[in-house]
Amino acid sequence: MVAPTESDASRNPASPPPSAENVLEVRDLRTYFGLDEGTVRALDGVSFDIKRDSVLGIVGESGCGKSVLARSIMSIVQPPGYIPSGEINYTRPVNGVMQTDDLVQLDPDGEKMRSIRGGEITMVFQEPMVSFSPVYTIGNQIMEAVMLHQKVSKAEARNRTIEMLGLVGIPNPERRIDEYPFNFSGGMRQRAMIAMALSSNPKLLIADEPTTALDVTTQAQILELLLKLQEEFGMAMILITHNLGLVAQMAKEVAVMYLGKMVEQTDVGTLFSNPQHPYTQELLRSIPRLGRTKQTSRLTAIKGSVPPPYSRPSGCAFHPRCPKVISGVCEKFTPEPIQLSENQFASCLLYSDAEEHKMGETLPDTTAISSSEPEEKE
Amino acid sequence: MTITKENGVLLDIKNLKVHFPIKKGLWQGTVGHVKAVDDVSFQLVEGETLGLVGESGCGKTTLGKAVIRALKPTDGDVDYQMRDGSTLNTREAEGQQLRDLRHEMQFIFQDPFASLNPRMTVFDIVADPLRLNRLASGKALEDKVGEMLQLVSLSPSLTRRYPHAFSGGQRQRIGIARALAMDPRLVIADEPVSALDVSVQAQILNLMQDLQERLNLTFLFISHDLSVVQYISHRVAVMYVGKLVELAPTEEIFTNPKHPYTQALLEAVPVPNPAIASGATPLAGEVADPANPPAGCYFNPRCPFAQDICRVEAPPLEEVSPGHFSSCHFSKELELAGVAS
Numbered sequence: 001m002v003a004p005t006e007s008d009a010s011r012n013p014a015s016p017p018p019s020a021e022n023v024l025e026v027r028d029l030r031t032y033f034g035l036d037e038g039t040v041r042a043l044d045g046v047s048f049d050i051k052r053d054s055v056l057g058i059v060g061e062s063g064c065g066k067s068v069l070a071r072s073i074m075s076i077v078q079p080p081g082y083i084p085s086g087e088i089n090y091t092r093p094v095n096g097v098m099q100t101d102d103l104v105q106l107d108p109d110g111e112k113m114r115s116i117r118g119g120e121i122t123m124v125f126q127e128p129m130v131s132f133s134p135v136y137t138i139g140n141q142i143m144e145a146v147m148l149h150q151k152v153s154k155a156e157a158r159n160r161t162i163e164m165l166g167l168v169g170i171p172n173p174e175r176r177i178d179e180y181p182f183n184f185s186g187g188m189r190q191r192a193m194i195a196m197a198l199s200s201n202p203k204l205l206i207a208d209e210p211t212t213a214l215d216v217t218t219q220a221q222i223l224e225l226l227l228k229l230q231e232e233f234g235m236a237m238i239l240i241t242h243n244l245g246l247v248a249q250m251a252k253e254v255a256v257m258y259l260g261k262m263v264e265q266t267d268v269g270t271l272f273s274n275p276q277h278p279y280t281q282e283l284l285r286s287i288p289r290l291g292r293t294k295q296t297s298r299l300t301a302i303k304g305s306v307p308p309p310y311s312r313p314s315g316c317a318f319h320p321r322c323p324k325v326i327s328g329v330c331e332k333f334t335p336e337p338i339q340l341s342e343n344q345f346a347s348c349l350l351y352s353d354a355e356e357h358k359m360g361e362t363l364p365d366t367t368a369i370s371s372s373e374p375e376e377k378e
Numbered sequence: 379m380t381i382t383k384e385n386g387v388l389l390d391i392k393n394l395k396v397h398f399p400i401k402k403g404l405w406q407g408t409v410g411h412v413k414a415v416d417d418v419s420f421q422l423v424e425g426e427t428l429g430l431v432g433e434s435g436c437g438k439t440t441l442g443k444a445v446i447r448a449l450k451p452t453d454g455d456v457d458y459q460m461r462d463g464s465t466l467n468t469r470e471a472e473g474q475q476l477r478d479l480r481h482e483m484q485f486i487f488q489d490p491f492a493s494l495n496p497r498m499t500v501f502d503i504v505a506d507p508l509r510l511n512r513l514a515s516g517k518a519l520e521d522k523v524g525e526m527l528q529l530v531s532l533s534p535s536l537t538r539r540y541p542h543a544f545s546g547g548q549r550q551r552i553g554i555a556r557a558l559a560m561d562p563r564l565v566i567a568d569e570p571v572s573a574l575d576v577s578v579q580a581q582i583l584n585l586m587q588d589l590q591e592r593l594n595l596t597f598l599f600i601s602h603d604l605s606v607v608q609y610i611s612h613r614v615a616v617m618y619v620g621k622l623v624e625l626a627p628t629e630e631i632f633t634n635p636k637h638p639y640t641q642a643l644l645e646a647v648p649v650p651n652p653a654i655a656s657g658a659t660p661l662a663g664e665v666a667d668p669a670n671p672p673a674g675c676y677f678n679p680r681c682p683f684a685q686d687i688c689r690v691e692a693p694p695l696e697e698v699s700p701g702h703f704s705s706c707h708f709s710k711e712l713e714l715a716g717v718a719s
Contacts, residue, residue, distance in 0.1 A: 061577060062575055216433065216602065217665075219648075220646040223648070242575070245650040248650045272651055282577065283576060286580040287605070288608065289605055290644065290647055290649065301581040302578075303581075305545040306575060
């Protein structure tokens with residue numbers, strides 16, 4: 001599933017061609033934001049693959065770059081954001097032949113990218129309350145998407161929209177298609193959002209915190225629906241969330257992000273049974289679990305908090321909070337992904353030997369600024 | 379059980395109702411009521427944490443606001459035992475009585491990014507309640523603010539900074555320091571950790587437990603997150619559309635729930651373990667509209683066990699076993715699984 005490359009590897013004719021098995025291969029993707037406070041490296045060398053029918057969970061806390069990753073794939077990063085380097089190789093059959101495009105190289109406003117965005121790769125946003133325009137009917141907005149990406153008449157588009165609304169479990173779709181977003185509850189709006197995202201039969205669905213704004217019982221309904229449709233449509237899905245419970249229940253593969261980097265990538269079973277990166281281990285330890293935690297026990301909290309993005313710590317960005325920090329090493333060297341087993345990668349200096357530290361010495365992390373965050377006593 | 383000196387009951391809520399009128403038309407006539415809190419009764423014992431859970435719109439925040447008198451209840455009584463042993467009916471409290479109540483009850487807000495004034499320094503934020511109540515000034519005020527910040531594990535050297543310089547977790551610590559500056563005995567915490575990252579959430583939960591131990595605080599902990607509530611609460615109350623549907627000691631409610639809605643809530647939480655599949659079928663339908671609730675038991679349209687009686691008659695909250703209250707016609711018959719431990 002994952003094959004992280006060296007951070008300086010850029011795609012060249014010599015590198016292996018993208019595999020037909022993977023719908024998306026992201027290589028060393030960087031997305032920066034030029035702000036007055038300095039350059040925010042929201043994505044700092046992210047690599048991963050996703051298979052045609054897989055569900056990849058991307059977990060991380062706020063500010064780790066998970067939403068920027070989604071926006072980078074969709075090519076909707078707004079200035080001052082830009083992608084200085086990296087590849088997003090998107091492979092799909094066109095007229096029976098596998099064709100690969102690097103989405104980074106496509107013109108974001110060009111015809112090709114516009115047909116991919118919203119057509120072949122679609123997205124479900126976090127906030128169902130603000131992702132629809134309040135002045136058009138739900139049907140109007142879904143029909144617009146259908147007619148943009150499929151060569152159908154208005155009447156056909158309307159039928160297709162009614163069909164999709166029924167598929168996502170909206171009762172009386174013939175009537176509700178002409179209602180406005182304010183007539184829909186949060187859960188219904190998220191269903192309509194999913195109907196819009198699936199109306200064009202996408203190859204890849206990116207769900208960015210699809211249930212964070214919803215109640216637990218509604219969340220359970222939406223998740224079941226997403227999983228059912230993912231299987232039915234045979235599409236790949238990227239599920240972006242901060243909720244480890246969601247990942248455990250939904251994803252097949254998981255990538256854990258911290259400050260713009262993937263710190264661990266593995267399959268979901270291994271992540272929960274045998275996490276290797278200290279951040280993953282601490283994260284799993286710090287969540288209260290239903291039915292397990294007794295009143296007497298204390299939660300193991302990760303000390304400190306996520307630093308502001310423009311003052312990334314030097315070396316391994318997690319080292320100021322890490323319980324297994326190696327002093328003199330972790331603040332100097334930036335860890336590269338290390339393959340620990342067939343299906344598990346962790347970017348941690350615990351698993352690299354001294355040789356690699358020396359290699360890292362030639363690439364000192366010069367852009368790091370010392371933290372301006374007030375100290376927190378623990 | 380009423381308030382006496384001996385039984386330790388700090389707060390006694392009896393048939394509390396908070397109804398909001400719905401006004402319509404040119405003359406703004408009242409056409410109905412949103413029954414945000416409808417006939418809720420429970421007690422809080424000094425030193426305990428009562429977790430109040432429910433989905434959005436169930437009235438849990440309104441209940442908290444009515445207890446602290448940010449809202450005037452429509453009906454019912456909230457009796458509170460003051461420090462001096464006297465009992466105050468907070469619904470009728472006015473003027474000086476309300477000011478006295480502020481020394482007894484304080485509120486911790488949900489969003490640490492919205493609940494701190496960005497133009498005030500941390501010192502002013504924490505000192506404000508002390509100044510307003512003329513409790514301290516000059517050096518004494520500075521000492522007290524420093525002490526409060528130390529209590530929540532923030533360095534007193536940061537008092538001249540503004541909220542924007544702090545992370546979410548640190549801001550929530552400031553919010554807690556502000557609430558505790560008045561030396562309250564009862565703290566109403568409205569979703570205090572839901573805006574925080576998971577790794578920081580654990581810090582704040584641990585801090586609240588430490589503070590409870592040190593200061594003998596009583597918490598009314600309002601949250602939608604069952605795993606957080608289970609971790610911090612001694613007892614848990616579940617609300618649905620303005621009514622209390624179940625109230626029991628924490629372990630009891632999680633292992634032996636008696637109301638189908640509680641069971642559905644427990645099943646809906648995604649388990650952070652891929653080996654355990656979450657609940658079989660998610661609850662169908664949506665939370666009932668509190669302005670126009672269904673007849674009978676409010677939960678009956680979504681309830682997998684609903685019978686004819688449920689569509690007609692609203693079940694009362696009854697004690698099914700000592701300390702365990704449930705409002706379901708079939709509380710005694712249903713065999714609900716609870717959460718796998």
